[in-house]
Amino acid sequence: MWYSKNKNQKASIPQSSETNQAAESNQKAVIKLKTSLQQNIQTIQNTLGKSSDIVTREIRIGKQGNIKVGILYTDGLTDTASLQDFILETLMLDLNEIDLQEKTSPNQNFISVLKDVALTVGEIKEVTNLEVIITSLLSGETILLIDGYAQVLVISNKKWAERAVSEPTAQTVVRGSQEGFNENLRVNTALIRRRIKDPNLRIESKEIGMRTKTNIAIVYIQDIANEKIVEEVRLRLNRIDIDGVLGGGSLEGLIQDSAYSPFPTIFNSERPDVVASELLEGRIAIVVDGTPFVLVVPALFVQFFQSPEDYNQRTIIGSLVRFLRFIAFGISLLAPSVYIAITTFHQAMLPPSLLISLAAQREGVPFPAFIEVLIMEVTFEILREAGIRMPRSIGSAMSIVGAFVIGTAAVEAGLVSAMMVIVVSITAITSFVPASYEIAISVRIIRFLFIALAATFGIFGIVIGLIALVLHLCSLRSFGVPYMSPLAPFNISDQKDTFIVLPIWKMTTRPHLIGKKNRVKQQDSASAKPAPPKK
Structure with missing residues (x-):
């Protein structure tokens, strides 16, 4: 179904009739300018509370200097170089030798002639609505008002401090493009x-x-x-x-x-x-x-495990790394809960030598395995958040040293067993393997639910949790598309880029439920396949 089922989204939509009427009245109440230059400048300044970053300049233009003009712009958001070179210089110097009023025809007003003949900047719009003028001014555009006209010219010359195009910081790859988006x-x-x-x-x-x-x-x-x-x-x-x-x-x-x-x-x-x-x-x-x-x-769910590096490597390497991400996802989700279930309820599943070793490690530990896992998991989550919030130069060092020191001290003090430290460490490392940070956060939340189920019901609790998790995933949709496709509903043609990565010449079609309009994206695989070397 192609409509939103999000209850939270409905809260952002006006529900009451009074709110709808107020919104409609606001839309109808369009404030327009007057013909007086001083009144228009005063209206704009009063609307903005006479803010100090709004620069106002009044000048005279024309061959006789008999036309009064007002210029407003926002300091820090406007390109002052282009304002000086292409607007002020044109108006104050070049137009002194031209009588624009002589070029004005009966069917064309002076402000249109000024836009078409004099100004050499890129985009120029004629505006009469005060709300549009205020928005344009606060967006970095220059406002040109002329005495005697109830309309202004909005000149696009925005420029503000911005970060240059640089290497992505959150999604890095070894082989591939090193360009990342910025804030513009x-x-x-x-x-x-x-x-x-x-x-x-x-x-x-x-x-x-x-x-x-x-x-x-x-x-x-x-x-x-x-x-x-x-x-x-x-x-x-x-x-x-x-x-x-x-x-x-x-x-x-x-x-x-x-x-x-x-x-x-x-x-x-x-x-x-x-x-x-x-x-x-x-x-x-x-x-x-x-x-x-x-x-x-x-x-889609499988989309969060895909990385651009999968397609820049050879097919076998890309498939291996892709499959490794899914395995790491399972380990980070289930490793602590499986350890709790086996050591608490299903000791017979372990080999005798390993069972004796675990029993010897836990001999002096005063807490059950469930409390051990909670202590270590919560401690590691605190260290991870502290490492993110601290300055970058010391954050990583603090998290690594903190985890090593606390883990070693906890084992020596007898609060947790050495095997528990190993399990939590492996879980933490594998949670960073998926290509998307968002899916790693999801695992961090669900992991605690599986830990509670394992401590209560053992392996049976883990199985119940997995069934509930699969049902939940299959019930999700993203803008009308099933979240678990192409796994559920299963589509054989889309499996070429799910758990493994087939050669690029075999990916002849787009995903079935997304690219319905134009599914074919390249020629058939037989003709696209690389030719064998000549003997």
Whole structure:
């Protein structure tokens, strides 16, 4: 079904009739400018509370100097170099030799002639709505007001301090592109456009947030993406009614399918090559201004185990690493709970020599295995969070030294056994193996539930937990697409890029439930297969 089932999302939609009437009245109450330059400048300044970063300049232009002009811009968000070279210099020097009023025809006003003849900057718009003018001014654009006219010219010359395109920090690879998104929306869309030079690549712009007016862009390939999914993305974004969205994480919480599921239903990436490959499969990207992470929908469970390095290596290496991630996911999820179940309820499953060794280690430990695991897991989670929050230069050293010192001291003090330290350490290491950080966080949450089930019911509790986990995963959807596809529902043609990675010349079709519109993405595998060497 192509509609949102998220109860949390409904809270962001105005429900009362009074709120709807107020919103409609606000939309109808469009404040327009007057013809007086002084009144217009005073209105804008009063609206902004005479903020110190709003620069106002009044000048006279024309051959006789008889035309009064006002210029407003936001200091720090506007390119002052282009303002000086292409706006002020043109108005104050070049126009002294031209009588623009002589060029004004009866069917054309002076402000249109000024835009068409004099100003040499890129984008210029004529605006009469005060709300649009304020938004443009606070976005870094220059406002040009002319005495005697109830309209202004909005000149696009934004420029602010921004981070350059650099190497991704959260999703690094050994072999592959080293470019990452930054916090500028247009830079991010340009990085995508540079990789997909297709006229069918569509970029739709929107503003989210009544106060922040955050710019976002919906990016998709028209002849590949499912129009129903694109329309669902538009619908969920249009429903948002909130003061501000300051990042992709906030937007994700407003449009995701299941707010209370530990598993993410929206994929994100800071790598342009990853987003470009997802677009070529038929997915939709949501670029949010101010964050280097681009949201991608719909998201599937197997998608969080895929890495761009899988396709830059040979097929055997990529398949081995991909399969290793799934094994690491299982170990990080079940290792502590299996240890508790076996040592507490099912000792007969262990070889006698190993059982004797474990019994000797636990002889002086005053706590049961369940309490041991909780102590070590909670301690490691605290160390991991402390390492993230501390300065980067000492965070990693502190977490490693802290874990080593605390683990060794706990064993020597007899609080935990040596085997418990080994189990928790392996669990912690394997939780970092999956390609996505979001799926690792999900495992950290669910792991404690399996620990409680194992301490209560043993292996039977783990089996019950696995059944409940599979049922929950199969019930999830991401923008109408089953979360566990192509495993459930099972599709044999899509298994070529699930647990293993087949050669690129065998991937002739897009995912069945995502790229329905245009499934074929390359020629048939027989003709695409590399030719054997000549003898």
